[in-house]
Amino acid sequence: MAIIKILGTAGARYVVARQLRSSAGTYIEHLGTRIMLDPGPGTLVRMAQEKPRIPVEKLHSIILTHAHLDHSNDVNILIDGLTEGGLKKRGTLFCPQECLSGDNAVVLRYLRPYLKDIQILKAHQLYTIGDITFETACRHYHPTETYGLIFHLSSQRVGFLVDTLFFPDLIKSYALCDVLIINVVRYKPHPSPNVQHLCIADVRTLLERIKPQKAILTHFGMTMIRARPKQVAEKLSQELGLEVIAAYDGLTLEI
Numbered sequence: 001m002a003i004i005k006i007l008g009t010a011g012a013r014y015v016v017a018r019q020l021r022s023s024a025g026t027y028i029e030h031l032g033t034r035i036m037l038d039p040g041p042g043t044l045v046r047m048a049q050e051k052p053r054i055p056v057e058k059l060h061s062i063i064l065t066h067a068h069l070d071h072s073n074d075v076n077i078l079i080d081g082l083t084e085g086g087l088k089k090r091g092t093l094f095c096p097q098e099c100l101s102g103d104n105a106v107v108l109r110y111l112r113p114y115l116k117d118i119q120i121l122k123a124h125q126l127y128t129i130g131d132i133t134f135e136t137a138c139r140h141y142h143p144t145e146t147y148g149l150i151f152h153l154s155s156q157r158v159g160f161l162v163d164t165l166f167f168p169d170l171i172k173s174y175a176l177c178d179v180l181i182i183n184v185v186r187y188k189p190h191p192s193p194n195v196q197h198l199c200i201a202d203v204r205t206l207l208e209r210i211k212p213q214k215a216i217l218t219h220f221g222m223t224m225i226r227a228r229p230k231q232v233a234e235k236l237s238q239e240l241g242l243e244v245i246a247a248y249d250g251l252t253l254e255i
């Protein structure tokens with residue numbers, strides 16, 4: 001059995017800045033392999049506050065889907081914690097190249113040699129860490145290099161459809177997912193094409209076509225919070241005849 005714990009469900013500037021929801025990452029554990037995915041602000045604090053504590057020094061891996069702060073803020077402190085300040089060479093970081101080079105390199109250079117390995121995420125590749133295998137989806141439409149992920153856990157495919165503007169290839173990329181966790185920042189579409197996030201109409205289209213056994217909505221911006229995610233998910237569930245739930249901070253899924 002695998003455990004997925006969504007520590008935080010905040011998705012956009014306003015909700016993150018005011019911590020209306022936590023912006024911590026998602027913890028994944030399967031057969032003794034432990035991963036922290038997209039450690040946004042507050043991840044280390046939430047890990048320490050969990051009962052029982054999620055031990056940072058026992059993580060095997062940190063994965064960044066992209067460099068944006070709400071996905072990467074705690075990556076450096078997690079590397080420091082996991083390697084005990086570099087005393088123990090441990091852990092594998094997976095991230096797109098843009099997290100490591102150029103103006104938005106979010107991983108501090110002095111910490112990089114502390115890690116056992118750094119692997120670069122590219123589209124449609126298979127990766128393994130301990131007992132967990134995952135693949136990258138297509139590159140998303142987002143202002144920085146971004147990949148969604150599909151984990152193979154207990155013969156189930158669990159997709160993390162992270163930040164993106166809607167485009168039809170998403171349907172193909174996530175078609176085989178049994179469980180689909182979707183970042184839905186917006187309730188209604190944003191008038192500006194520069195805001196590259198999904199809205200509920202996009203989610204409806206995706207779920208109609210992909211038909212996962214279970215869908216989980218998360219990463220909410222203010223318009224989603226105001227629309228009440230639980231009610232939005234219930235309505236989608238009824239309309240589509242699928243199980244759709246809204247994540248809350250600390251939601252734990254057993255796969």
Ligand SMILES: [Zn+2]
Nearest residue numbers: 066068142163
């Ligand atoms: Zn983003």
